Structures are given as structure tokens and as C-alpha cells.
Amino acid sequence: MDILARDPARTRYEALAASLRRAIENGTYRKGRRLPSVRELKERHGVGTTTVLEALRLLEREGLVSARLRSGYVACAAAGAPPPPRPIAALQTRETQKNALIAAILTSSREPNVIPLGCAYPEPSFYPTHRLRLGMALLARRTPDIIARRSHTPGTPGLRREIARHMQQWGGELSPEEIIVTTGGRESLQLGLMLACKPGDSVLVESPCYFGLLQLIELLRLRVVEVPADPRDGIDVELVSKAIEKWPVRACVITSVASNPSGGTLPAAVKARLAATLRRRNVLLIEDYVYGDLAFAGSPPPCALALDPMLDAIICGSFNKTLAPGLRVGWVASKSHSQDLVRLKSRMSDASPLLIEQTIADFLESGRYARHLRALRAKLRENASRMVELVQRSFPAGTQIALPTGGYVSWVTLPRDVDAQQLYDRCYARRITTAPGTIFCSDQRFDNALRLNFGIRWTARLEGAVRTVGRLAQEMIERSTP
Amino acid sequence: MDILARDPARTRYEALAASLRRAIENGTYRKGRRLPSVRELKERHGVGTTTVLEALRLLEREGLVSARLRSGYVACAAAGAPPPPRPIAALQTRETQKNALIAAILTSSREPNVIPLGCAYPEPSFYPTHRLRLGMALLARRTPDIIARRSHTPGTPGLRREIARHMQQWGGELSPEEIIVTTGGRESLQLGLMLACKPGDSVLVESPCYFGLLQLIELLRLRVVEVPADPRDGIDVELVSKAIEKWPVRACVITSVASNPSGGTLPAAVKARLAATLRRRNVLLIEDYVYGDLAFAGSPPPCALALDPMLDAIICGSFNKTLAPGLRVGWVASKSHSQDLVRLKSRMSDASPLLIEQTIADFLESGRYARHLRALRAKLRENASRMVELVQRSFPAGTQIALPTGGYVSWVTLPRDVDAQQLYDRCYARRITTAPGTIFCSDQRFDNALRLNFGIRWTARLEGAVRTVGRLAQEMIERSTP
Numbered sequence: 001m002d003i004l005a006r007d008p009a010r011t012r013y014e015a016l017a018a019s020l021r022r023a024i025e026n027g028t029y030r031k032g033r034r035l036p037s038v039r040e041l042k043e044r045h046g047v048g049t050t051t052v053l054e055a056l057r058l059l060e061r062e063g064l065v066s067a068r069l070r071s072g073y074v075a076c077a078a079a080g081a082p083p084p085p086r087p088i089a090a091l092q093t094r095e096t097q098k099n100a101l102i103a104a105i106l107t108s109s110r111e112p113n114v115i116p117l118g119c120a121y122p123e124p125s126f127y128p129t130h131r132l133r134l135g136m137a138l139l140a141r142r143t144p145d146i147i148a149r150r151s152h153t154p155g156t157p158g159l160r161r162e163i164a165r166h167m168q169q170w171g172g173e174l175s176p177e178e179i180i181v182t183t184g185g186r187e188s189l190q191l192g193l194m195l196a197c198k199p200g201d202s203v204l205v206e207s208p209c210y211f212g213l214l215q216l217i218e219l220l221r222l223r224v225v226e227v228p229a230d231p232r233d234g235i236d237v238e239l240v241s242k243a244i245e246k247w248p249v250r251a252c253v254i255t256s257v258a259s260n261p262s263g264g265t266l267p268a269a270v271k272a273r274l275a276a277t278l279r280r281r282n283v284l285l286i287e288d289y290v291y292g293d294l295a296f297a298g299s300p301p302p303c304a305l306a307l308d309p310m311l312d313a314i315i316c317g318s319f320n321k322t323l324a325p326g327l328r329v330g331w332v333a334s335k336s337h338s339q340d341l342v343r344l345k346s347r348m349s350d351a352s353p354l355l356i357e358q359t360i361a362d363f364l365e366s367g368r369y370a371r372h373l374r375a376l377r378a379k380l381r382e383n384a385s386r387m388v389e390l391v392q393r394s395f396p397a398g399t400q401i402a403l404p405t406g407g408y409v410s411w412v413t414l415p416r417d418v419d420a421q422q423l424y425d426r427c428y429a430r431r432i433t434t435a436p437g438t439i440f441c442s443d444q445r446f447d448n449a450l451r452l453n454f455g456i457r458w459t460a461r462l463e464g465a466v467r468t469v470g471r472l473a474q475e476m477i478e479r480s481t482p
Numbered sequence: 483m484d485i486l487a488r489d490p491a492r493t494r495y496e497a498l499a500a501s502l503r504r505a506i507e508n509g510t511y512r513k514g515r516r517l518p519s520v521r522e523l524k525e526r527h528g529v530g531t532t533t534v535l536e537a538l539r540l541l542e543r544e545g546l547v548s549a550r551l552r553s554g555y556v557a558c559a560a561a562g563a564p565p566p567p568r569p570i571a572a573l574q575t576r577e578t579q580k581n582a583l584i585a586a587i588l589t590s591s592r593e594p595n596v597i598p599l600g601c602a603y604p605e606p607s608f609y610p611t612h613r614l615r616l617g618m619a620l621l622a623r624r625t626p627d628i629i630a631r632r633s634h635t636p637g638t639p640g641l642r643r644e645i646a647r648h649m650q651q652w653g654g655e656l657s658p659e660e661i662i663v664t665t666g667g668r669e670s671l672q673l674g675l676m677l678a679c680k681p682g683d684s685v686l687v688e689s690p691c692y693f694g695l696l697q698l699i700e701l702l703r704l705r706v707v708e709v710p711a712d713p714r715d716g717i718d719v720e721l722v723s724k725a726i727e728k729w730p731v732r733a734c735v736i737t738s739v740a741s742n743p744s745g746g747t748l749p750a751a752v753k754a755r756l757a758a759t760l761r762r763r764n765v766l767l768i769e770d771y772v773y774g775d776l777a778f779a780g781s782p783p784p785c786a787l788a789l790d791p792m793l794d795a796i797i798c799g800s801f802n803k804t805l806a807p808g809l810r811v812g813w814v815a816s817k818s819h820s821q822d823l824v825r826l827k828s829r830m831s832d833a834s835p836l837l838i839e840q841t842i843a844d845f846l847e848s849g850r851y852a853r854h855l856r857a858l859r860a861k862l863r864e865n866a867s868r869m870v871e872l873v874q875r876s877f878p879a880g881t882q883i884a885l886p887t888g889g890y891v892s893w894v895t896l897p898r899d900v901d902a903q904q905l906y907d908r909c910y911a912r913r914i915t916t917a918p919g920t921i922f923c924s925d926q927r928f929d930n931a932l933r934l935n936f937g938i939r940w941t942a943r944l945e946g947a948v949r950t951v952g953r954l955a956q957e958m959i960e961r962s963t964p
Contacts, residue, residue, distance in 0.1 A: 053549070067535070099825070099829075103825075103828070106634070110634070121632065124627035124630035124631050125627070125630075126630075127627075127629070127630040129626050129627050129628075129629040129630045130626060132629050133622045133623070133626065133629060136618075136622065136629075137619050137622070140615045140618065140619070141615070144611050144612060144615065145606035145607070145609075145611050146611075146808060147609070147611040147614050147615060147618075147806050147808045147809060148606035148607075148608075148609040148611045148806055148807055148808050149606050149807065149808050150603065150807045150808055150810075151808070152588070152592070183665075183831055183832055184832050186830070186831060186832060187831050187832075190830065190831075194701075198703070199681050199703070212829070215829040216829065216830070218829070219676075219826070219829050219830060221680070221681070320832075324629050324630055325630055325631065325632045326628060326629045326630050326631050326632055326633075326835055326836045326837060327629060327835050327837075328632075328832055328833075328834065328835050343581070343585075344701070346585070347581075347694070347697040347698065347700075347701050348668070348672065348698070348701060349665055349668060349669050349672075349831070350665055350666050350668060350669075350802075350810050351810075352810065353808055353809050353810050353835065353838060354808045355808060355809075356835060356838075
């Protein structure tokens with residue numbers, strides 16, 4: 001039980017706020033219209049002054065009312081106006097369900113004898129575990145006290161040097177001093193959001209987007225503005241521009257290569273327009289490049305900092321997807337904010353284990369990482385083609401699958417009347433998991449979509465599982481059309 | 483550069499708030515007295531409405547003013563009243579200095595050829611690195627894909643089982659399901675604070691306290707209430723009770739065994755009274771027990787959950803201080819909040835590397851951890867006696883040193899006129915670091931105290947360094963008394 005929930009005042013003020021919110025959104029109080037006075041609200045709802053003021057302040061933070069000293073509170077949003085950025089937590093019941101669903105999918109995908117199409121990691125056999133183990137053993141033998149010595153934020157210099165060298169392929173001319181080692185993409189994103197936003201601020205994301213990003217936004221008490229992104233054409237920059245004009249957006253997060261879940265890569269021209277727009281408006285760009293090394297084209301569009309070194313931007317990378325999911329090492333880099341990121345990270349958490357940082361640094365330095373990536377990309381690219389072909393062949397008419405540009409997930413849009421969450425349940429009953437689209441947004445817009453993992457060794461059993469998902473979807477359509 | 487600092491409105495409203503705060507605190511506006519109207523404030527300070535309202539809201543959150551609808555804002559705190567809980571960040575200049583000082587001390591203590599009396603980790607040779615390395619190598623050979631497989635929050639079952647077994651010595655009857663693996667004390671504390679508090683809430687801490695806790699409170703936009711704690715008698719429960727009556731305290735953090743920096747252990751009777759007080763007031767107890775395994779008495783007072791299993795409490799433990807600073811594994815446990823903690827942690831960061839979790843689990847299971855702890859405690863206890871004796875012999879008259887009850891730091895209070903920060907500078911010029919008392923509180927109360935690390939192999943060089951610190955302090959006294 002959340003201890004806040006036990007505080008009865010909190011529940012009352014949230015209930016009052018919800019009631020007023022509905023009244024504003026359905027037009028009961030139009031823009032500029034005065035709300036009932038504090039005294040009236042107290043009497044009408046049988047609550048105390050504190051509760052009323054708390055509720056009004058909550059709505060004020062949401063931009064729905066504004067205080068006029070000496071004349072009480074007035075409504076801000078006209079009925080029918082586009083909805084304001086959402087504090088995800090305000091959609092409580094639904095969000096709680098989504099978070100529970102995410103936990104269920106992750107857990108079920110790890111069960112033995114399950115075909116984990118809902119998982120977002122390639123299988124262990126795709127990684128150079130033997131070589132890494134030998135490297136680690138050698139290192140520990142040569143430096144016995146490495147287990148007792150700490151690495152310190154921003155991370156060991158050797159690893160940061162190797163990362164800087166590696167990032168040159170991304171077009172990013174970053175120095176080792178501008179790189180901060182983290183435990184992976186999630187921590188990198190968290191640092192970027194904490195850097196740019198205070199509670200109540202808005203974050204612009206592409207939609208669909210990584211569910212962990214939505215969870216972070218919720219956790220940090222921020223609001224989300226979801227702008228549609230097409231797997232092929234990228235995010236709609238016009239809409240980004242409009243959203244920034246309208247709402248207090250502080251940061252924009254884009255997974256620019258092989259986005260999870262869409263599999264799309266932001267075209268360089270669109271990225272340049274996006275960067276220019278954000279720059280004009282002083283919005284921090286958080287470029288999530290964790291799948292950059294898994295771009296099938298080999299050389300993905302350069303990172304935004306390559307297009308514009310003066311851009312107010314940070315970039316996130318990771319070895320968790322590309323080298324060793326079990327080692328938990330990623331990074332965040334920035335020209336203008338590296339010192340702030342170091343300060344934030346060092347107050348929030350400790351550095352990664354030194355033994356692990358150094359093992360990865362050695363692996364990069366030896367040239368083995370580059371060779372491993374070439375092999376991994378080839379394998380994933382082949383699986384991607386097979387997955388696309390198989391879905392096109394065995395899913396219901398009207399299904400669309402985006403051509404993955406990298407990584408190991410593909411985004412499937414089913415006919416409108418297939419509920420992907422129900423489909424998940426039916427698949428799971430047959431020991432197959434999928435990731436329903438609903439977890440990749442804060443509303444219902446992707447209820448008929450699903451993400452399928454192809455980072456799995458291609459076997460007849462896997463093919464059978466994909467076919468089963470398609471057949472079950474077909475059955476759902478047939479049942480719903482009498 | 484912090485991108486928030488570039489927002490000019492922010493700086494102006496904080497300046498206005500500071501000016502009003504001074505006027506309230508120096509009695510210009512007594513309790514109940516109306517503040518100037520928004521219009522007057524705008525004109526007087528040449529700022530906009532938003533700036534004025536932001537400033538007033540900030541003061542309102544600090545409890546210094548309260549809004550009366552239709553009659554503007556009135557002052558709340560009478561001149562001479564005890565100061566309200568502090569948002570640490572409001573003391574900006576000073577805090578920035580303190581954080582810079584902390585960073586400088588940590589960095590300087592890691593330099594080669596420095597005697598790191600200011601450090602808060604024992605030296606690598608005190609840890610069983612050889613055994614851990616062999617255990618890790620064996621594990622990686624037997625389970626080759628452990629490098630590619632992830633652990634998942636709340637951590638691998640094997641490790642949580644071993645931790646539960648180990649915690650029985652602390653009197654804590656916690657099941658493995660109630661334990662969440664973290665990267666160490668800092669993350670555990672962060673989870674506890676995020677569980678109990680929302681921005682603006684107050685946290686009660688013992689004073690002096692671990693600087694990382696103050697940094698976390700600042701980072702999470704919380705306020706701190708510092709209650710004096712004596713190294714021998716523990717925290718003043720009467721003052722705790724008064725503070726909770728007066729301020730909206732949501733959590734109380736206590737390092738109950740061998741506290742950093744004081745070296746004191748909270749007596750069981752005081753802990754029981756503290757727990758009863760917190761329970762009456764519905765305040766979450768966050769018991770930091772990370773030095774529990776290093777109590778010189780062998781069996782420290784049982785943790786609070788042992789005194790009262792129904793207590794609203796969480797407990798933090800760690801292997802970073804006791805087994806391997808380089809592996810970064812700790813935990814947090816709770817009877818009533820474990821599910822909330824899992825949810826929080828899984829949204830915020832990833833689990834620790836599986837290889838490392840399992841290596842530690844194996845080390846505990848083999849009985850080696852218990853044997854290692856006996857040897858480590860004996861070594862630290864001997865060093866503690868030596869350090870106390872040496873300080874008593876070689877520091878200026880009037881110096882007090884608390885008898886450490888465990889761990890590896892001792893708390894030294896110098897005569898009033900010695901500035902420990904100046905002393906740090908003089909010591910560092912001689913390649914010796916200390917940790918000045920100023921970093922362990924949010925104000926000046928410990929400006930003449932310092933923390934000395936005795937987790938260092940005892941040599942003539944170490945003895946010489948401690949004597950040098952005493953001699954430099956003596957010189958500072960002699961210079962200041964003409």
C-alpha cells in the first residue's frame with residue numbers, strides 16, 4: 001500500500017480535482033469563467049479549506065485553472081480545445097492497469113518454455129559471452145583488487161575514451177570528458193529528464209514510444225505530450241512545433257535509430273528540421289541512440305550533435321542491447337551539459353562496477369566489439385526479413401507490418417477491431433508472449449497494434465509461434481463479425 | 483550550465499522570495515501581518531505578475547506565508563520562531579559550495595600518495611578479493627550465458643534468500659519476497675524517500691548525517707529537518723516529536739548502527755521510543771543499517787522491525803561497505819512496502835548484473851561472508867582504539883573524539899575557533915585529506931568538526947598523518963590567539 005494513499009486528505013482533494021476537471025473539460029466552466037468560491041466548494045463537497053486549495057492548486061499546475069487574487073480561480077481551457085499535456089499519474093486507474101500489464105508481459109516472457117515474442121532483448125546466444133568471460137577473468141587475475149576498488153562517476157577514463165572513439169561512427173565529436181557512464185538507457189533518460197524538467201513540466205515524445213520512458217515521466221511527476229511518429233517518415237515536426245508553442249515543453253525525447261517499438265529510423269532531413277525547431281524554442285533534445293549500433297544499413301543517420309554541435313542536446317547509448325544484457329552499462333553524453341549530468345548522477349547513484357567497466361573497455365579496444373556488431377547486425381537483418389515475410393503471409397488481411405530498420409523488434413498494426421491485449425491473453429495461454437500496443441502510449445491509440453521480437457534463433461518452433469499469433473488474430477476477427 | 487538557470491523568470495522570483503523571506507524572518511512582517519499586494523510587489527520590484535505569484539507560492543510551500551483568498555497573503559512565522567524545514571536548494575550559494583567541497587574531498591582522497599583520512603571506504607586490502615574472484619570465475623565457467631542474461635528487479639531469488647537469512651542476525655524476520663536488491667545505500671535511501679515523500683515534503687534526519695542523504699533530499703526537492711543526535715545517547719526523541727508536530731514530516735532517516743559520520747549506535751531503548759513516536763504520527767522510518775555488520779559489539783541492537791514488526795518502516799543494507807566496494811550491491815527491505823518499492827525501482831533503474839548478484843549469493847551461502855566479517859570487525863575495532871588514543875594524545879586541548887561503536891570513521895570535535903575547512907586545506911597541502919564537519923549538515927553547526935577514516939592499514943606513516951592533522955589544528959589555534 002502506498003503510504004500517501006492512506007492520507008485521507010489526499011484522496012479527497014484528488015477526487016475534488018477530478019470532479020472539477022471533468023466540469024472544465026466538458027464545458028461546464030468555459031475559459032475565463034469563475035469557479036465556485038472556496039467556501040462554496042467546501043459546503044458543496046463537505047471538505048475542508050486545505051482540501052479545496054490543494055485541489056485548485058493541482059488543477060492550476062495542470063493548466064486548467066488560474067488564480068486571480070481577489071477574484072478566486074477561473075477556468076483556463078476552453079471546451080473543445082486540444083487536451084493539455086497529461087500528468088500520466090492522473091489517468092490513475094488506467095495507468096495502474098498499464099503498469100501491471102507491463103510487469104505481466106515482462107514476467108511472462110521470462111518463463112521457461114515460452115516463446116518470448118513480447119520480450120525486448122535478443123536471446124543470450126546472440127552475445128559474445130565466452131570472449132567477455134575470458135576478458136573478465138584475465139583482468140581480475142591481473143588486477144586482483146579491482147573487486148574492492150570503486151569506479152567513480154563519470155566512469156573509468158579507459159571506458160569513456162573507448163566510447164568517445166566508438167561514437168565517432170555516429171558523427172558525434174564528443175570528448176571522453178563529455179561522456180558519463182550509466183547503468184543503461186533508462187538511467188540515461190532519467191538523467192536527461194531530471195536535467196531539463198522540474199515536476200509539472202512537459203516532455204514531448206514520439207508516439208508510439210518505449211514504455212519505460214512513459215513510466216519515468218510518470219515517476220518524475222512530469223507531463224507527456226505524445227506526437228505521432230511514422231516508422232518511415234519519422235515524427236511530425238509541424239505538430240512538434242505547435243505543441244511547443246502551446247505547452248511548456250522542456251525536453252523532447254527521440255529514439256532516432258531503430259526505435260522501440262516502431263523499428264523506424266528518423267530520416268536525417270527530418271532530424272535536421274526537428275533540431276532547428278527545438279533550438280528555436282530552447283527545448284532540450286534527448287536523443288536515444290541505444291539501437292544506433294544495430295542499424296541494418298551499417299551506418300545510420302548521424303546523431304543530432306553531428307548535424308549541429310551547438311545544439312542543446314544529450315545523447316544516450318548502451319551496451320545492454322548490443323554487447324551484454326547482463327552487464328548493465330550504458331552512457332549519456334553532452335557538449336553543454338556534461339558537468340550537470342555528472343553532478344546529478346553522482347548525487348543519485350553510484351558508478352558501475354569497475355571490473356565490468358574495464359572488461360567492456362578492453363573488449364572495445366581489442367576491436368572485438370566492431371566485429372561482433374557486424375555479425376549481430378547480419379543475423380538480426382536476416383531475421384527481420386523473415387519476420388516481415390511471415391507476418392505478411394500468416395496474419396489477417398489488413399494487417400500492416402513496418403519494415404524494421406535495425407534492432408530486433410517489429411511493429412504490427414492489426415485490423416481495427418482486434419484488441420491486442422485480448423490477443424496477448426490468448427497467445428499466452430499457448431505459451432507465446434507478445435507486447436500489446438497499449439503499453440507504448442498513454443491512451444488507447446495503439447490498442448490494435450503489437451510489437452514482436454525477432455531477436456530469437458530462427459527455428460520451425462518460432463515460425464509456428466508467429467503463425468499461431470496470426471491465426472488467433474484471425475479467429476478474433478471472425479468471431480466478432482457474425 | 484543548468485538549463486533552468488537560463489530561465490530568467492526563475493532567478494527573479496527566487497530573488498524576490500529571498501527578500502520577502504528575510505523581511506519575515508527579521509520581523510518586518512510579523513505573524514498574521516498582511517504582505518504587500520501583488521500590484522505593490524510588482525511595482526516595487528519591477529517584475530511581472532507571474533514572478534510575484536511564483537515567489538509567494540514558494541514562500542507558501544516553505545510555510546512562511548499563507549494565502550487568504552480575497553485578502554492576499556499574510557506572514558505565518560513569528561519573528562524568533564524556530565526556522566521552518568529547509569529546502570536545501572534554497573540555501574543555494576552555500577549548498578553549491580558544500581557540494582563542490584564534497585566533490586573535492588572525494589576526488590582528493592583518491593589521489594595517489596594521499597593519506598585518505600577523508601575517505602569513507604576501507605582500503606581494498608581489507609576485502610576478500612581473491613576469494614570473490616575465484617567464485618566469480620567458477621560461476622562464469624559453469625553458467626556461460628550469465629553475462630548475457632539479466633537479473634530483474636527485485637533481484638535474483640538466490641541472493642534475496644541469502645540476505646533474508648543473514649538479516650535474521652539483525653532481528654529482522656523478513657522473507658526473501660520482502661527484499662529488493664539495489665546498487666547500495668544511496669539507491670536504497672532514494673527509493674525510501676520517493677516512496678514516502680512528494681516534492682515539498684519534509685524529511686527528518688539525525689544531525690550530523692551522511693552528506694549523500696542531504697544531497698538526495700535536495701535532488702528530490704524535499705526539505706530537511708535536522709535533529710541533533712549524540713554519538714552515545716542517540717537522537718533527541720523529544721525534539722523529533724516536536725518537529726513532527728510542527729512540520730509536515732513524511733519520513734525519518736536514521737543510521738542506527740555505527741552512524742556515518744558520528745560512529746554512534748542508537749541505543750535500543752531510544753530506538754523503541756523513536757519508533758513509538760513515529761508510529762503515532764504515521765511517519766515512515768527509514769532505518770539505514772548499512773554498517774550493522776561492522777558493529778564492534780558483534781551483535782548490534784536489533785533493527786526497528788524486530789522491535790515492532792507492524793512498524794511502518796523500511797531497512798537499508800549493503801555489501802559495498804562490508805564485502806566489496808567494487809561490486810555495488812545493496813538492498814532495501816520492508817514488510818508493508820515491498821511491492822511499492824519493487825514498482826518504484828523497476829521504473830527507475832535496472833537490476834544489478836546477474837553475475838555479481840550470484841557471486842555474492844554464493845559467498846554468503848558458503849559461510850565465507852560470516853568468517854570475513856569476524857576478521858574485518860576485529861581489524862577495524864583495533865584501528866578504532868588506536869585512532870582514539872592517538873587523537874587524544876596529539877590533538878589540541880579541548881578536542882573531543884567520540885568512541886566509534888563500529889564501522890571505520892571517527893568523529894572529532896575541535897575547539898570552537900578551529901575552522902575544519904581551513905584545516906582540510908592545510909592538510910591537503912601535505913597530501914593528507916580529512917572530511918570537514920560542514921558537509922554533514924545544511925548549516926554551520928559542525929564547522930569545527932571533522933571525520934577521520936581509520937579503515938587504513940595501521941602504519942607509522944598513518945600515525946604520522948594523524949599527528950600532522952593535530953599539529954596543524956594546534957597551529958591554527960595559536961595563530962588566532964595573539
